[in-house]
Amino acid sequence: MSVIELKNLTKFYGSQRGIENVSFNVEQGEVLGFIGPNGAGKSTTIRTLLALIHPTSGSASIFGKDCIKEAAEIAKDVGYLPSETAYYDNMTVRELVGYAADLYGKNFDDKIAELSKRLNLDLSRKIADLSLGNKKKVGIVCALLHSPKLIILDEPTSGLDPLVQQEFFDILKEENAKGATIFFSSHVLSEVQKICDRVAIVKDGKIIGIKKISELRANSHKKISVAADVIPDGHFDMQGVTNYKQEGKSATFMYMGNVADVLKKMSALNVYDVFIEEPTLEEIFMHYYK
């Protein structure tokens, strides 16, 4: 079952393109990464889904309900972290997260205590005195405190140091294991690959690919670096070789095909160093961004 469904969702800010004909689904229980460079349309998509802005055309639903007409109903079961947060500066963290909890009319003190401890967030500090990263943690606690069925996060990791980021991903994995569906945007592919089942790639307001991480890996190229006494011109001219670069005694290239074939080519040389690596998602998707 799909938790989120977007059908030709389009948003123009006057004549400025936000997103155009964006269509995809987020399935129950999955973690979907929404990847794209700055200005691609990630925040516009998310803000339209949450009815913070209205689409120019197209439609979207969450839990089978219309995102605009039934926004208030949907919001009860959604946790949202905006990319930029603005809070009441004079409040303490405890007051602010308490205020967020009150909106749901329930007591979430235990969950607040647990999340703030794990994220190393001091509840007694004033919002005005917090660093960017600590403000992000406040946003994370507000988004997760009511254990929502759907978690929507817009650039959640920017500003978090690596240790906190790891803890945050562990928390997300636990929420996911308990049944939460997660949809989050990032422009850093290497972050997303640690946690997502699938990734949707957005560029210039349009979806240009949606793939399973496992599929990407299975079909992906190898990244090969080889150093040899002499590499004759054209030696690696063979099917499956792309992005070939040679500098003196070293060559690097991407290869998709039978590894034995390329090893045969190498064995004809006097090789003294070789690396065969799995490319990062950045490298796999490089051609999408060109």
Ligand SMILES: Nc1ncnc2c1ncn2[C@@H]1O[C@H](COP(=O)(O)OP(=O)(O)OP(=O)(O)O)[C@@H](O)[C@H]1O
């Ligand atoms: N309020 C606005 N008025 C006019 N244009 C806007 C507005 N908000 C966004 N845009 C434009 O819509 C396009 C998509 O922007 P959006 O913020 O959705 O991208 P993004 O992928 O979230 O990027 P970033 O990572 O930089 O936040 C951009 O060209 C942006 O300039």
